[in-house]
Amino acid sequence: MGCPTDEPVSSHWKDSQASTLEKWTVLRPFMVSYMLSSEKPKDDVCQQCSSAVAMCRDCLPRPLYCAACDLAIHEDKVLHNRASITEGFFRQLPPSTHIKENEGGKFSYYEKECFLPVMLPCCDCSSGKISIFVGNQVILIGMNGRYNLYLPSISCSCGKTWSVGISDLVESGYLPATVNFETVYAVDLFTTYEDLKITATGMSRQASVSMLEHRTKLFGRSGKICGDTMQTAFLEWTYAKFEVCQVQHFQCPACTPSMLAVAVDGNRKLYRFKSQQGPDGFFDGVFLAKNAEVSSFVDYIHGTIRHKPAKGRYGPGQWAAARESANKSASKIDEEGIEVAVCCHGVLLKALNMFRGEIFAYPLYLQKQLSTQTVQFFCTDVVCKYWPYLQRVVGHCPELQGLLNNENND
Structure with a gap:
């Protein structure tokens, strides 16, 4: 069965598309036939010796x-x-x-036992003979799913022994998902997973795990993949990658180096209870501002602008959000939410933890942090409605005068 030869393609776009469609119509039966043929084992011989199996x-x-x-x-x-x-x-x-x-x-x-592919060491003795033994079981998760393997354990005839450590795994292209190396992940899986999270933001972690489990079965292997373990390993890899490369995730490629607008608003749903235990964040000050710095700035605003203990005032009206003297929440909530600054493309730029509700000092702090960048418009629900009040507040703070000196800010 022969394949049709290529013909010259018309330079005109419409004719070119029609010609391409016609060629695909002719090729389609050949593709189906060849695909069926390729999925049928052939009686053939090994490329080096006897009959293939x-x-x-x-x-x-x-x-x-x-x-x-x-x-x-x-x-x-x-x-x-x-x-x-x-x-x-x-x-x-x-x-x-x-x-x-x-x-x-x-x-x-x-x-037959299969070992995790790792870089094996060489003994420094001159006449020793290396022997490899089966070590602990290990689960490897890669782009093609799960593999059930063993860690190699090596001994030399001179008496020295060696077992797989964290340095061997990292140098071999893996990242441990557990502290005792029961599960390891291939680094190329994390790079692909990170790209998917950026380009296909609607894809969930569970969908990625389901895809890996499907590929596991597709190639004749078995076993489940734990989504929580994958998330832990991915976050550890992200932290290590940031420390090594200082990757900037909170910059908009379309806005850099000049931004049209930055919008700031509070989210009161991202709160945390005081009773909730857990370690401090890894990326201290990278996206969420350090609480001590924000608190110092709020105190500076309070010490510069005197407020009545009730609601803040501007003219004859009262403005609840302007009460800079509001106390920290006495409820069971620690952080009451976060204040976030985003560009016009929705890319996260900077945020802070809210401990006092949406007081005016919070968006002012974010504006101060982003003042080093070229921003034409800085928009918040507070600033847009109460711009004269902002002028009065900043007028008492010499360090913040630069925020208003730029005539492009609005």
């Missing part, structure tokens, strides 16, 4: 192997996706399953 989808272009060659080549390449062809169809094989030929030319399957 297995096919590898990662040793491109899909070479065939006999039982001996399959074992020799894939003993170290345990992450390759293999399939048996001894039953007249492709049967997906996990890394631990291999094929042997019995008497009479019949084939059977047997299991």
